[in-house]
Amino acid sequence: MRLRGDVVPPVVAVAVGFWGVTVPSFWRDESVSAMAAVMPLRDLWRLLGAIDAVHALYYLLLRPFAAIGTNELVLRLPSVVATALAAYGVAVVGRRLASERAGVVAGVVYALMPIVSRYAQETRSYALVTAVAVLATWTLLNALEDRRWSRFAFYAASLALLGWLHLFALLIVLAHGVTVLAWRRRELLRWGAAVAGAMAVVAPLALVASREREQVLWLQRPGPADLLDFAHQAGGTWWAVGLLGVLVVAGTVCAFREARPLALVALPWAFLPVLASFAISQVEPIYHPRYLLFCVPAVALLAGAAFLPAFLPSFRPSSPPSSRPAVLPAALRGWRSWVVPVVVVGLLAALTVPAQILLRQPDARPDDLRTLSSTLSAEIRPGDAVLFVPFRYRLFVGVYGSPYRVLDDLTYAPGRAKPRSRSQFRMVAGEFQRVWMVSAVPKKYCPTDVRCQALIKDSRFRRTTQRRFGRIFVTLYTRR
Structure with a gap:
């Protein structure tokens, strides 16, 4: 049985996620999660009536872990697992829309990004939100290719789950709408019906959240510098940001040439929610990098597309000497095509190391x-x-x-x-x-x-x- 490369990204994500996971102190947001996960349900209900109703589902999901312990390892474990699932999902989507190599590279790039490991080591919902955003995109692909109403029902359910985990993550609907218009316009009606059903399920939470606006009054109107800060958080260092930028540009060009569906899915997903959040925040601030973590998998997909065959040849010798076998043994077959991706991903990992180390200091969080x-x-x-x-x-x-x-x-x-x-x-x-x-x-x-x-x-x-x-x-x- 052949072991597919899809397993590599989650393994990398788990390794990076558990690296120093107990070293940074909990900070105030994590303290709220921990306290909500252990308080009696009656007190939790009273708390959600005053603040944090938007995190109600996450607090309930965290309770079985809090029953085991309230230390950093146990309470941050769900985020590590969610990050691994998201990395696996990125690899699966990349393989489906482009190639196995593009998917594996995208999944590993996602797992190595400092902003990802930052929230993989936090007792908050953002890693889980990102994993569900990847799931929602995967169910959308199923619906667009299969066209059965049952597939769109699964898509609607994943969107509803996403909204109940974090309302702002529903900005992904804008990206999905562009994907449907550009790729499967004839499915626009079914897609719209699925979105409407999901919104109806999320509407009660949105109504309660509208009464708790003071919870986000600390947000400020963002400017161009905030977008640059988002990019820096994603890469950790400006050298890593530069390398990621080159890969994303090259991957976008290559995807439009060789894997157009990947471009139509990943490009709106990577940028539309960010731009929409930025624009809305000029009137009503809702922008924060952690609220947009669910866009990072799309950036990784575009970076992985830089290693599609049209952009990166397989390095086969044009005329092998007669003394050398023309076909490599099965265990080594195709290894040449992985040399450049491994080198580039290794370079990216090395460039992010300083940021990864800083994230794992005892006082690395806003509160010690x-x-x-x-x-x-x-x-x-x-x-x-x-x-x-x-x-x-x-x-x-x-x-x-x-x-x-x-x-x-x-x-x-x-x-x-x-x-x-x-x-x-x-x-x-x-x-x-x-x-x-x-x-x-x-x-x-x-x-x-x-x-x-x-x-x-x-x-x-x-x-x-x-x-x-x-x-x-x-x-x-x-x-x-």
């Missing part, structure tokens, strides 16, 4: 919650208290929960879901000698937080120290 937790554990004293500013920061830092189980929480009254009022906080704070405030930028959030204002203006306390752990500040207030 693990160091924060260990610092508090070492310095807290019996009877110390903690205040979270804003009040939801208890959820944002709680994944490393050992010090917070010891500290008395002044943010919430025992058994209450709402934070204390200013007067309630001032009354209970008088019982403690020291209060640790865990917060976002204090100058930004303290003016609007009544408990923080009460602590700052309380003449019984003075600020002793303030330290920063990524984007999170820890300030100690002691009794005068």
Whole structure:
């Protein structure tokens, strides 16, 4: 039985994904995922009614893993697996639309890109979203080639799943629409019906998400520099970005000459959602590189197309000497055609190494919650208290929960879901000698937080120290 090259990309993805997966600390978004995955369902339902309804399905899928453990290896495992599945899907789509060599190279390129390994090592939904985007594209190909309504039903189901994992990923529908128009226009009606069915399934989530707009108010209107930053995150270094750019341009030309379906699928997929997100964000910001991770497989497909036979000959000797067999043994047959792809992919891997190493530092994420937790554990004293500013920061830092189980929480009254009022906080704070405030930028959030204002203006306390752990500040207030 012949072992197909499709297995190489997921193996590479798993190897890269597990490389240093436990080294970087969880950051605040991962903390929310971990806390949501272990809290009672009633509390989870209450949380989703206030924030993060768009991540509800991911939190439910994460719960079986959280039941095993809440360490970095277990909770990041789903993202590693999803990345491997996406790499396999890229290889399968590339082989289907072009050639085995193009598919394998595309899958390996995808697995080696730093932006991919970054989110393969994160307890968030983006790697899974990307894998489902690849699945949706594969089901679209099945529907366009088979033309049965059942195939379009599978496509609709994959789109609905994609939307329930992340609403912004439905921008892929724009790319698929261009593909259908350019390649199988006569299937436009069936495709439209499938999209409409998927949108109907996702509509309830979209309605709830529209009420939680404050969750993305931190997004800013993007400019050209943000697009360049996206490219840099994808390649990790500008040398790698340059090499990827050459491969994508060459692959696009080659695909239009030798594998037009691949060009019609990958080109809109790679660029249309990015441009649409950028344009929409000029009015209502929704742009962020992690929200567009699902476009990266298309970039890898175009890069793999640079190694189609028309662009890369097989290097067969034109007239082999009579003393040499004209046909190589089966085990070596065709190896010559893989020399250049292996060299180029090896060069790309080498160029991304500095970025890959940086991604695997303990403080490589926006917040270093693990160091924060260990610092508090070492310095807290019996009877110390903690205040979270804003009040939801208890959820944002709680994944490393050992010090917070010891500290008395002044943010919430025992058994209450709402934070204390200013007067309630001032009354209970008088019982403690020291209060640790865990917060976002204090100058930004303290003016609007009544408990923080009460602590700052309380003449019984003075600020002793303030330290920063990524984007999170820890300030100690002691009794005068």
